[in-house]
Amino acid sequence: MRWRFDRVAAGVVAVACVLSVAACSSGDSSSSSSSNGGSAAEGGIQASGDAIKVGVFDPSKGPASQPGAMTGVKAAVDYINNQIGGISGRPIEIVDCAVDQTAPETTISCANQLVQSGVVAAIDLFNTESAAAMPILSSAGIPMVGLIPYNTATGAATDGRVYFGPPPAAFLVGFMQSLKAAGKDSLTLANTDVPQAHQVFDGLMVPLGRQLGIDVKGIYFPPTGPNYTALATTLAEGDPAAAGLMTSVSDNACTNLAQSMRSVGYEGTVFLAACTEFIDAMGAQAVGSWGYSPIWQPPAIDSAPEDMKGNIEIAQKFIDNQGGTAGFYGYGAFATLVDLARTLTDAGVTDFTGSNILTALKGVTDYQSFLGPVLSCGKATTPNCTTDMLLFEVVGDRKTEPVSGGFITPSPQVLGLIPGAI
Template identity: 70%
Template sequence: MRRRTGRIVAAAIAATCAFSVVSCSSDDSSSGSGADSSAAEESGVKATGDPVKVGLFNPSKGPATQGGVTSGRDAAVNYINNQLGGINGRPIEVVDCGIDQTAPESTISCANQFVQAGVVAAIDGYDSESQSAVPILTSAKIPLVGQIPFNTATGASADNRVYFGPPPAAFLVGFMQTLKQQGKTSLTLANADLPQAHQVFDGLLAPLGKQLGIDVKSVYYPPAGPNFTALATTLAEGNPDAAGLMTSANDNTCTKLAQSLRSVGYKGTMFMAACTEFIDTMGSQAVGAETYSPGWQPPAIESAPEPAKSNLKVAQKYIDEAGGTGGFYAYGTFSILTDFVNGLNQAKVTDFTGPNVLTALKGLSGFQSFLGPQLTCGKPTTPNCTTEMLLFEVTSDKTTKPVGDGFITPSPEVLKAIPGAA
């Protein structure tokens, strides 16, 4: 999934940031070109008037940074304000606040900044410490909006929050369901040694594996500097049917681990979280590996149905222009902001307050998300608008196809056992 995008000159990036983003930062990652986006060129509608402010918890600090959130933010704001006509005609302004996912106090500080800034919603940029902000946001009547709640406590309740993608448990269940269907019964996965990783792995992965008949083991590595050869050796012990990463802060981790798994002779199914850069780097060595996503990604563009195929081209165009890091977090952030705006436009919101925004988003039904499935939000037991997820298999150099030809629906009965998952 992870395509690097073309770097734009610093002045152009600065101009884009100054136009529509508060506290904007650039990313120095190099990149290559994306898919042809000529079909995405349209005469757009430019937003005017007073901006509508939204906050963004951006994991741009500390050892577990996610650079794609910044690229996706810049690209989405450009697209929304210059093509979509903003939020019912008014431009969106992102109040960006950098967080360190190893320090909950940074999330708390950002939540307080959003209250002071008068934002109408706070965007969860895949913050594993998002629960730290919930009491502050709820008290101020500022809804929390995202795609996947990386914090299990945040995802356990529907109060004052909406997530356009599936819960983390859906990815675990969907992936293991597929392994079982393929006759695979053992799985070893690694994750950065962070508190939320232990909650997900220890609290969800092992019990779900037992319920689905999969022998599951977990391995942790230091987020600041893993020894990839040692990690790959540990993952390959016992020759599990599948091994790899359930989540990754960046594609570099996926690429180095995938290369190390092959170098130590692992022949099973490599599972590389939501990464795609390793596909470009490893070529035929990556064939057979699997990745997950809540929506369609560039390597599978030829398999994507409409409107996802056209929307991918739009996203690629704007992410290319933004420069910096592409990949899952860039496309995910682009999708969150676009779904947020399209949802409010569909609901015809004109009085922008936190409660009005929350009511509008929870009222979405049969809503076509930008890169994912149709959504129905506002369920009383979950903040997530869907449980559907995509699992991709690398089939040839630099391409993937969805396993099962489309979205996978994890077992509702299994999900019911997990707070907030169904």
Template identity: 65%
Template sequence: MGIKTGRIAAAALAAVCVFSVVSCSDDSSSDGGGSSIAPGAAASGAPIKVGLFNPSKGPATQAGVTTGKNAAVEYINKQIGGINDRPIEVVDCGIDNTSPESTISCANQFVQAGVVATIDGYNVESAAAMPILTSAGIPLIGQIPFNTATGAVTENRVYFGPPPAAFLVGFLQSLGQAGKNSLTLVNSDLPQAHQVFDQLLAPVGKQLGIDVKSAYYPPASPNFTALASTIAEGNPAAGGLMTAPNDNTCNKLAQALKSVKYTGTVFLAACTEFVDVLGPQAVGSQTYSPVWLPPAVDAAPEPAKANLKIAEQFIENAGGTGGFYAYGTFATLVDVARALTAKPPAEFTGPAILATLQGLADYQSFLGPKLTCGKATSPNCTTEMLLFEVTADKKQAPVTGGFLTPSPEVLKLVPGAA
């Protein structure tokens, strides 16, 4: 399916990483200066320090992660009283999603910095950090494990969203139910993408009776017209992106597919911006998400509808890039804060934080479904996902009316997915 780094030494960074948001990868501000927000309950205790693996470097950046982080810290620390009256302090470490070495470097920096937990900003190379984090007793918390090895086991990690397999299985199920039996998806030419296709997408498609084909493009220089032509020439019932490096990639591929007169169902992974860019031309296109997103606000139930409006306000105020990665990052950090406030551990240590989050049962997440964490076979707290279809100009709605539950029997074929 489908993601966004640093300290040099503990002593050096202790002097500079003293604010509620610590950015070691850029100079972006957490209060981007949009609309004014009324003061809420401000946190006043000692900060709780967490690390963020932020895909802000290299050819596959996810700028929305920074926006979502900035917005979430503003909301958590100034509106809802932090984590049990303690502000959250984010040590922002920029990674290159094509380089496991940058992930390893950030993991070591987080250990030196003394963080008590880390946030997975849709890091394709997150598995490279796990030996370091586990040895230090620092859990990894995220929305979706974009690395299949990370998502295959449960040790020292918890994810509030579904596994990547759930999105693919859910999408393929929906295609099958609609009588569509062919699919071509393109993706960045990275080892993880080949692994997902070879070990997950192709065999699941075969199991569901759908002929699935793939094509790859160089991450730094995709030729969108050529990609669109590759998709269209086979005339598959559905085609598009398996994962989305960023919204701009989705926008350009969507426009290219329209230019080559492709008439099948356009699937654009976790993107939202194309809904505005294409306008009425986007109708019929589909995307996935673990959380509710602004184009689908009219279809969202409460409390997701009200929470989505809160998230939208803070994300707009933070400035920068919005979209799926901003809302997913915002939701992840807010759910960490709310869960740890509702049931604060005696000490905010890595193992205690992990135990609290893994102990969540029937917990209503901020923008997603109810979660039950701590499964013996999966680090994910749910398998439910949203498959959106563009229904009108700048509007989306779930194809099933709400969350879709992928087949448990199919998910059992994928380690860590069920």
């Protein structure tokens, strides 16, 4: 997971005190067809009428690309339009604009292009530069909708945005709490060598670990072309109880690092943030690894609540129909769009303006999300509809289980000290 923590470090001292007593490129846009070539499945309801245009900041460019996200988008559009009758009966049409998350100017260019295309909402697909789009979208009255605000400046404000998942801080706090509960007292994590990474490790994780009695160390690697064997060797030095990546450049980077850590003989808990593809790639070698998620994923289907298993199977079927890569980002994108469609339909929205969409989303209360927890989205201090998160452990060949048995609710006292977290 790739976050920006521009506003987090200022709350470190206060957070530590609480923990001591508690544990796009403008030339590359395209419009997807409303059906993506699908057809109504048996028992499904096909949407009809004028399409509802929704923009997507597609993270498919640059060194931090996540192609799986658009696999999930296309699968969700197929499911929404051909299985559940669209949004209030009308089909959804995706206006796709590719961004390079290392170049904020591409996000700005895409925001302008989406406005010109007449979209009524814009989907933030885990864009670390999403804050660059907000002034443009807000001026046009277009809400931003997503799962997790990877840019904390975006996540620290409530106007013009709704996120169906938790804030980044929830994963950090929940993960640290779970390490302590599992008796793991040493942790070494790697991240790309950029200023934001130093903020989170040096300014937040080390003090949090100190208060919890966890020895936290951070190491850094170049954003492009890292030597995974050398990185794994450094992570394994001193045999920490847990080691790995706090934020993931890509699923491929997670897999390469995990394989290298096993090859250098590291036997502790390998932690790989939000990555999932390493579970399939490594098979039994992935056993014992940890990762986190805001939603249920197919490797954990056996541990999911009975009423959630069917939804996991639906997501997997429609994503598999698209072919190609998916992983965490694919399932996250699928869940985001499906929750958008269902909540707007449930709210009875028929006049699809940005203002009406935002009002409907802010009015969501006690809604059981498609792959995640129960959501309530109208908080005055955060755009996030929940703080609950899942922490998974790989327990068998291509099989995971939640570390705590289900969703973790990170300490509200701690999250309350981080802008926009609660």
